[in-house]
Amino acid sequence: METFQALLAQNLTATLSAAGLPRAGDVTPATDPRFGDYQTNAALILAKERGENPRTVAKRVCDAWVPYDLCEPPAIAGAGFINFTLRAEAVAQRIADLSQHERLGVGRADSPKKIVIDFGSPNVAKPMHVGHIRSTVLGDALARIAEFLGHAVIRDNHIGDWGTQFGMVIWGWKHLLKREALTNDPIAELVRIYKETNECGASDPAVREACREELVKLQAGDAENSAIWQECVALSLGEFARAYQVLGIRYDIQRGESFYNDRLPGVVERLVRAGLAEESEGAICIFFREITDLVDKPCIIRKRDGGYNYATTDIATVDYRIQDLKRDTVWIVTGAPQQLHFRQIFEIARREGYTADFRHVTHGSILGDDRKLMKTRSGENVALQDVLNEAITRARKIIEEKNPELEEAQKADVARMIGIGAVKYADLSQYRMTDYVFSWERMLSLQGNTGPYLQNAYVRIQSIFRKAAEGPASAHPNAITLSEPAELILAKRVCQFAEVVPTILNDFRPNILANYLFELANSFHAFYETCPVLKSDELARSSRLALCALTARVLQRGLYLLGIEVPEKM
RNA sequence: GUGUCUGUAGCUCAACCGGAUAGAGCAGCUGACUUCGGAUCAGCAGGUUGUGGGUUCGAAUCCCUCCAGGCACGCCA
Numbered sequence: 166m167e168t169f170q171a172l173l174a175q176n177l178t179a180t181l182s183a184a185g186l187p188r189a190g191d192v193t194p195a196t197d198p199r200f201g202d203y204q205t206n207a208a209l210i211l212a213k214e215r216g217e218n219p220r221t222v223a224k225r226v227c228d229a230w231v232p233y234d235l236c237e238p239p240a241i242a243g244a245g246f247i248n249f250t251l252r253a254e255a256v257a258q259r260i261a262d263l264s265q266h267e268r269l270g271v272g273r274a275d276s277p278k279k280i281v282i283d284f285g286s287p288n289v290a291k292p293m294h295v296g297h298i299r300s301t302v303l304g305d306a307l308a309r310i311a312e313f314l315g316h317a318v319i320r321d322n323h324i325g326d327w328g329t330q331f332g333m334v335i336w337g338w339k340h341l342l343k344r345e346a347l348t349n350d351p352i353a354e355l356v357r358i359y360k361e362t363n364e365c366g367a368s369d370p371a372v373r374e375a376c377r378e379e380l381v382k383l384q385a386g387d388a389e390n391s392a393i394w395q396e397c398v399a400l401s402l403g404e405f406a407r408a409y410q411v412l413g414i415r416y417d418i419q420r421g422e423s424f425y426n427d428r429l430p431g432v433v434e435r436l437v438r439a440g441l442a443e444e445s446e447g448a449i450c451i452f453f454r455e456i457t458d459l460v461d462k463p464c465i466i467r468k469r470d471g472g473y474n475y476a477t478t479d480i481a482t483v484d485y486r487i488q489d490l491k492r493d494t495v496w497i498v499t500g501a502p503q504q505l506h507f508r509q510i511f512e513i514a515r516r517e518g519y520t521a522d523f524r525h526v527t528h529g530s531i532l533g534d535d536r537k538l539m540k541t542r543s544g545e546n547v548a549l550q551d552v553l554n555e556a557i558t559r560a561r562k563i564i565e566e567k568n569p570e571l572e573e574a575q576k577a578d579v580a581r582m583i584g585i586g587a588v589k590y591a592d593l594s595q596y597r598m599t600d601y602v603f604s605w606e607r608m609l610s611l612q613g614n615t616g617p618y619l620q621n622a623y624v625r626i627q628s629i630f631r632k633a634a635e636g637p638a639s640a641h642p643n644a645i646t647l648s649e650p651a652e653l654i655l656a657k658r659v660c661q662f663a664e665v666v667p668t669i670l671n672d673f674r675p676n677i678l679a680n681y682l683f684e685l686a687n688s689f690h691a692f693y694e695t696c697p698v699l700k701s702d703e704l705a706r707s708s709r710l711a712l713c714a715l716t717a718r719v720l721q722r723g724l725y726l727l728g729i730e731v732p733e734k735m
Numbered sequence: 736g737u738g739u740c741u742g743u744a745g746c747u748c749a750a751c752c753g754g755a756u757a758g759a760g761c762a763g764c765u766g767a768c769u770u771c772g773g774a775u776c777a778g779c780a781g782g783u784u785g786u787g788g789g790u791u792c793g794a795a796u797c798c799c800u801c802c803a804g805g806c807a808c809g810c811c812a
Contacts, residue, residue: 194751196755204755212792243754243755327812329811462807465810468809475812478812501739501805501807504739504807505738506812529740530805530806536804563774595748595749598741599740604747610760612774618760625771625772671752676748680759687759691775693775694775735774
């Protein structure tokens with residue numbers, strides 16, 4: 166099923182050809198309802214190329230326009246824009262078609278990619294905190310959207326399960342660990358022993374030395390230390406899984422940094438042999454001498470002491486993803502601070518001959534009221550678990566207030582959908598690169614561009630169907646009539662879903678979808694005000710029921726693509 | 736210092752990789768309820784898009800200067 170936009174673009178191309186003009190411009194949604202539904206700047210571009218008057222060219226195009234039943238005859242406006250207005254009958258027919266269409270008109274990608282998406286990446290022996298929300302929620306949404314568009318997606322959690330901090334964790338484990346505390350709250354206990362070890366080390370060089378020795382033993386494969394490390398990993402994975410359960414996040418694989426350990430020597434050896442890496446000040450480095458702004462920013466792949474670092478691991482990760490996972494596309498979703506690092510990694514991959522499409526999908530930070538990185542009053546990271554719990558608690562309180570008669574059994578579930586949905590929507594509705602200020606009041610507000618507002622639009626539709634004798638499926642989609650302005654606007658909005666979804670991945674911007682869904686919900690509410698459904702005569706009633714059913718499906722599917730659930734009641 | 740990202744209404748943010756008179760939401764003001772769930776809708780008001788140049792039919796968007804802020808920049812990840 167082609168979108169209106171695509172059909173108009175095809176007709177435009179045919180028209181230009183008929184008018185003896187080359188292909189130019191494109192068809193985009195109108196910037197303002199006054200200008201109809203779609204517009205093209207083709208005449209402006211052609212006029213510029215040929216040194217002619219834009220409006221004259223526009224007239225030539227409009228005169229050659231092959232009329233068909235999709236839209237009214239095109240109109241010339243402004244400097245030389247050509248505007249298209251859809252005919253209500255065409256929209257009605259499309260609504261009928263979409264009612265039967267499982268994918269709501271969304272096409273599949275022409276050339277499906279094999280993508281690995283790296284997102285989330287929490288660290289072992291540390292609690293997940295607010296900072297993990299963006300990567301996790303954004304990565305998950307991108308995965309859902311890519312899958313829906315027909316790409317083959319592997320979701321990989323690149324867990325930080327290896328590194329120098331384990332020297333301290335192991336020393337602390339051996340000297341400070343309280344088993345009971347570990348059972349009650351594993352991560353809290355791991356954090357405690359890490360911190361206390363750190364303090365011991367600050368005042369006692371012997372402790373620092375002991376920690377180094379523990380690390381060396383771990384790296385050498387010492388049985389006891391490996392067992393401790395493994396237990397730490399297992400405990401952390403359990404905690405992560407609990408958070409992912411609440412968040413509705415799933416991974417296909419979780420390849421921590423340690424997974425690549427035994428590949429690191431080979432990586433360095435290979436790069437040196439290929440002449441890509443060289444020794445410098447005792448370390449093995451890769452230089453970027455021909456890249457102006459990287460000349461003084463080499464990438465170290467083996468430290469002077471012989472140890473490997475995260476760059477080495479990430480190069481090994483590239484190998485694994487391309488060669489073992491057979492991916493042709495790699496998306497890494499992390500914060501902006503790592504841009505330089507991944508620029509280097511991708512450049513190295515290119516030099517090694519990899520042709521895959523590597524993308525570093527960066528994002529901004531979550532700020533507190535003071536516009537600085539969100540922290541607790543004591544200056545610590547805000548635990549993710551606390552945020553999620555509070556979101557659910559606050560949602561619950563609102564439900565008690567607004568809808569106390571909701572069945573007790575449903576309240577917990579609905580509170581989770583609303584609370585978590587609010588947190589996710591607040592994140593995804595904004596451009597990923599900009600920092601944003603975290604605010605419970607705003608995200609959980611029932612008005613405005615929020616998760617709960619969108620969920621409410623869905624709930625209201627479901628409520629209509631509960632009142633109607635017939636279910637959503639029994640609406641008669643063949644008799645769609647769009648006579649009221651509000652229902653025509655809503656119908657056109659519904660049709661745009663298929664145009665919006667594919668554009669999200671152009672620049673990894675789920676906020677485009679979020680904004681669309683907000684407008685859809687808004688259009689629905691306006692329709693709801695002026696267009697009675699159940700009280701209308703039979704013709705309008707069945708038509709409007711079909712439109713409601715379709716709107717609900719788009720809302721549900723759209724929110725699903727953002728990782729947000731919809732309740733039936735709230 | 737080098738690089739990078741950001742700067743848009745009082746506040747929080749959009750603007751579909753050059754389009755028409757820069758849009759929403761909060762907050763403020765004015766209206767609409769014995770409702771299909773008002774958890775809503777209709778409207779008013781709010782702007783020199785940080786500054787100054789440039790490119791062209793046309794710039795929040797592209798280029799340059801400067802200002803302010805965040806982040807990164809050889810042995811942490």
